[in-house]
Amino acid sequence: MIYLNLVNELICALCWGITIRLILIRHLNSETKVARFNTFAFVLMVVNLVVVLPIFAFLLKNLSIQSVSWLSSLVVATIDALSTFNLILFCIFSCCTRLQKCPTTVQDFLVLGAAVKHGQVPPVLATRLDKAINCWKTHQSAKIIVSGGNSTESKRI
Template identity: 70%
Template sequence: MVILSLVNELLCALCWGITIRLILVRHLHSESRAILFNAFAFILMLINLIIILPAFAFLIMNMPAKTFSWLAALVVATLDALSTFNLILFCVYSHYTRMLKCPSTVHAFLVLGAAVRHGQVPPVLATRLDKVVTCWKKHQSAKIIVSGGKVQKEKISEADAMAAYLINQGIPTLKIIRETRARNTWQNLTFTSQLINPHASVVVVTSDFHVLRAKTYAKRLGLQWSFVGSKTPWQYCPLTFIRDYLGLIRDHRWLAGSIFILLLLLEFSLI
């Protein structure tokens, strides 16, 4: 039983560790490789959900209580269960953001940038732009701000690539404002807020998985903006969702750590 517990803990560490390693590979050179990495991450998380977590439950109920092996299994199982459960909640909320509606009055739409490839808009970013086109058609007096600078040694900025895409979709050039300095979400929001009236009604359009983190940053900056999520292509969902989920944990690591410790203390008090 002790060996089985150690094997299960190792498998748990491998599932999360390999997934995080896949997330850190930011410069994928082909769409097929990106899809392969996402499929692999999905399989790892599925193994964790249907095999590793039930195995932990079985081990904790059948191992001698209060032994070192039992306590180790309880700690790892608690961390794994908490992380997995919150990831599921994060996915549910992210899907909900697709249904959010724009307010009745919109002065500007802000599209948050993402890395472009050889000057071309990748599929995930394209869905954000398609979403803003749909929203803009109902609020054609509004401006569309595209935010994103040059990253990853690209020759043109994310904003320029997004503007070209929107123009091809029939958006008038005069309706597009380019913010070309931002290199991350915090800068997207900060630099854009300097371009517009602070009392303007702004709707931020970004990917569903990205809404919660962007919304958190906006709140920190004191920006009372609305948010709308675009649907992420299914083949890119696993890594993008897990990446932003882990980013939220990193940003709120003290809160996450406190919840984990309190949950452990509660479990120990019930032994």
């Protein structure tokens, strides 16, 4: 049982480590790569929900409550369940915001910037700009304001 607990915690850590890397470190230059990485992160979370969390439930039920393995299983399972729930809520919120229509009255659009490396616009910024342009087509009297700038210059000010 102790080895099952350690292996399960390792699988949990790998699933979350890779998922966090996929979310935070975006060096993707095409929508197909973004879709592939998002699909991979989704598969890791399904593995987490279908394999890791049920094994934690099994371990918590069958290990002695006074053991260190039970306590570590409880801590990791709690963090894992809360993190997975939060990621699911984030994905739902993200999908809902992408489906939102343009507001009926608009004065200006503010597009938040994102790091542009080697002259290439990252998919996050491209999506924001596309959304602003699509809304601007409906409200052409509005201005589009793009934020951001060179971070080395802003440090000197």
